[in-house]
Amino acid sequence: MGSSENLNKAKPYVAMVLLQFGYAGMFIIIMVSLKRGMNHYVLVVYRNIIAAVVVAPFAFFFERKVRPKMTMSIFLKIMALGLLEPVLDQNFYYVGSKCTSASFSAAMFNILPAVTFVLAIIFRMEKIKIKNVRSQAKIIGTTVTIAGAMVMAMYKGPALDLFHTGGQPHHDSSSSGGGPQETNYLEGTLLLLVSSVCWSAFFVLQSHTLETYPVALSLTAWICFMGAVEGGVVALVMEHEASAWTIHWDARIVAAIYSGVVCSGITYYVQGIMLKERGPVFVTAFNPLCLVIVAILSSFILKEEITLGRVIGAIIIIIGLYAIIWGKSKDHIVSPLLEDDKKGDLVLPVVAATESAKPPSSNNYANGGGGGGGGRVAVTDTPVTITSS
Structure with missing residues (x-):
């Protein structure tokens, strides 16, 4: 009986750790496909079409008896969800990755818990009491996390060959503007920050939508479908070359299938379940693991260099992040009959x-x-x- 209870307690943590491995694979595969000429607008469309096609049958059969009636309010939320993550977040992330590197992009997403925490406060999903130790840990952790992101963006430092792979600085020759690499990194950093805000807003809105539409598979299918439709409109406006829609059997098709099935279909579903159980801050609290995995893989596969500034910034981000996690973990163990604001x-x-x-x-x-x-x-x-x- 005890082992069964421990297994149930460990499931959320195991699920989130596995998702970070899935994201790490996506960071590497996407970077390879972009370097080989994949159009990021087209990639967004294909990714979400594949995810919708894969998830929709499961949603239809497993949730047909419990699926609530679609209302205009729910549909508008789904449209907003399809715009926030599948369109805005993914496109901003892909462009930011082309201007920086896979490891840097993964590191920047460590600010997700801090941004999500701020948005959760704004929308009253998190309660703050200045005199409470847990609240102080969340506030300090958020500040430290943002400071770490600024260090990564503003300070590069000498290269560190940590894994003895002879990594070289990543620089995409297709980056717009033709300016110095530092300018591209600054532009990429800003785009990645905007991407993080969009992704955090997606988590908050998804958590809110699940309260009135509590069917995770159906919601996932709808988000991917709307993302494909809205992303298709954006792609047709931004990309006029018909050749951009051609995909060959190489890293580009692998990127579309992998990101669609793993990082849209499965991830949206698992995150939806975790959002209902633990909230948006918990869901975003495991990104440092993804950073470590991507840093190792990108050094070996992409031959990217790891600089001192990124290591220092990542360490600062992790320290701030776990201050937030500590505050959230204490919230989680508080008895539901004895909450902070009112006693049960x-x-x-x-x-x-x-x-x-x-x-x-x-x-x-x-x-x-x-x-x-x-x-x-x-x-x-x-x-x-x-x-x-």
Whole structure:
């Protein structure tokens, strides 16, 4: 029995760790496909079409009896979700990655928990008390995480050949502007920051949507479908060359299939379940693991260099991140009957004594009535609220 309980407790953590391995593979594969000429607008469309085609049958069969009625409010939220992550986040991320590197892009996404935390406060999904230690840890962690991202963006430093792979600086010759590499890195950093904000907003809105549309598979299929439609409109406006839509059997088709199945279909579904159980801050709290995996793989596969500035910035981000995680973990173990803002109320039925309308008689004593006037005991439906102190 104990092992079963431990397994259930470990499931959310195992799921989120596996997702980070999935994301790490995506960072590498996407970078290879972009370097080989894959158009990022087209990649977004293909990625979400594949995800929708894969997820939709499962959503239809497994949730057909529990799927709530589609309303205009829910549909508008789905449209917003399809725009935030499949279109805005993915396109900004792909362009930012082309201007920087796979490891840098993965590192920048470590600010996701901090950005999500700020948005959760704005939309009242997180409560802050300045005098509370947990709240102080969240605030300090958010500040430190953002500071680490700024260090990574502003300070490069000498190259570190940590894994003895002879990594070389990544620079995409197709980057627009033709300026110095530092300019491209600054532009890429800003785009990655915007991408992070879009992704964090997606988590917050997805968590809110699941409250009124609590079918994770169906919501995933709808998001991917709307992402493909909206992304297709953007691609047709931005890309006029018909050749850009041609995909050969190389890293580009692998990128579309892998990112569609793993990083859109499976990820949206698993994240939806975790959002319902733990909230958006928990879902975004495992990104440092992805950074480590990508840093190792990109050094071997892409021959990217790791600089001192990125290492220092990543360490600062991780420190701030785990301050946030500590605050959230303490929130999670608080008893639901003893919350911060209000103590839990226990509602019990009332045992009320009612007086008999008739004067006392000897029959009252014979029937069990008290000597004080034949009192009867009646259980009423009126609740009594016992507030714990």
